[in-house]
Amino acid sequence: MTTPTFDPGFGTPELSARFSAGERLRSMLRVEVALAECCADVGLTTRDIADEIARVCSSTVIDADRILAEGWNVGTPVLALLDVIRAELSPDASRAISFGATTQDIVDTAGQLQVQGALGCITADLLPLARRLAELAAEHRATPMIGRTFLQHALPTTLGLRVAQWFDAVATHLTELDVAAGRCAIQLGGPVGALEDFPDRSDISGRLAARLGLIAPVTSWHGDRSRVVGQCALAGAVARAMAKIATDIALLSSSEIGEVSVRSGGSSSMAGKRNPIDAVHALAAADACVGAVNTVMTTRPVELERGVGGWHLEWFAVPVVFMTCGAAVAAVRNCIDSLEVDAAAMMRNLGGRDTESSTSSAARIADRILAAHDLPARP
Secondary structure, three states: OOOOOOOHHHOOHHHHHHOOHHHHHHHHHHHHHHHHHHHHHOOOOOHHHHHHHHHHHHHOOOOHHHHHHHHHHHOOHHHHHHHHHHOOOOHHHHHHOOOOOOHHHHHHHHHHHHHHHHHHHHHHHHHHHHHHHHHHHHHOOOOEEEEEEOOEEEEEEEHHHHHHHHHHHHHHHHHHHHHHHHOOEOOOOOOOOOOOOOOHHHOHHHHHHHHHOOEOOOOOOOOOOHHHHHHHHHHHHHHHHHHHHHHHHHHHOOOOOOOEEOOOEOOOOOOOOOEOHHHHHHHHHHHHHHHHHHHHHOOOOOOOOOOOOHHHHHHHHHHHHHHHHHHHHHHHHHHHHOOEEOHHHHHHHHOOOOOHHHHHHHHHHHHHHHHOOOOOOOO
């Protein structure tokens, strides 16, 4: 997986690094080294050869952009990468590198390492957002405001309940992200998924998974992209949760409602206009994320044991999914960090309605939501 050039609002520095061309190739080399070490563990090669492969993979200077361009011409970057590495290896080590694996094994396993790292990046940004939302919900559990259905005034609620409902989605996704990171898997099947070159006694898949911090699935998944689809769908769900928060804030900060305010962007023609720019950024990134998820989900099914084009499309779309998801989270964090509440405007918009019963009920539900989630302790 590599990343196209984006407007800076559609990624984060951490995720840009995670999906850079250099990191993509480093992930592939990490898989090659781990595979060689596993082969040495079970006697399929020697320890000296595995050490040589590790040394060359760590020391050879790689022109990542050139390798990816050449790899596209021949069908996979692994071929172009191995040409460079083999030029530095002894004949025995040259024959041993990538033993028993097909190029898709290396690309997919490296991709899962990148996805696992991306899930961690998103979690690291989402967790402080969850904490801030929990604080706001507790602080404003009984702050009355009008509820709105179909954008019309309904019954009174509280700001605390509204924020607690945002928090509920974020906290739920944090748990799902942790589970997903723990289920990123190696791909190892050989040319047609039968592991032809590995004796049953070697348990090479389990050994490789353990070395890389991934799981070993019961079979290869060259022909079933459900794993990647599910990971992207989760990122899309996170992005939609960000879009919900950003949409509500944009509405509540509008001139007609004015119940909250956030950091404003500028206007070239109207000085002093308070555009909720972080909410705007979040919505743009979230829309891009959901569109990229749809690209992954609607890719044609894999033809027999190896796909014709659909697999290659993942190389473009998967980085877009995770980078834009991360951008949406970062923008909402900025938005919430600058949020200011105008309780007086909320009271005015209530128009003298009796709020006691509704406020009490809303506060209890907010408390229940907050109590339902245990966030990890601060480091």
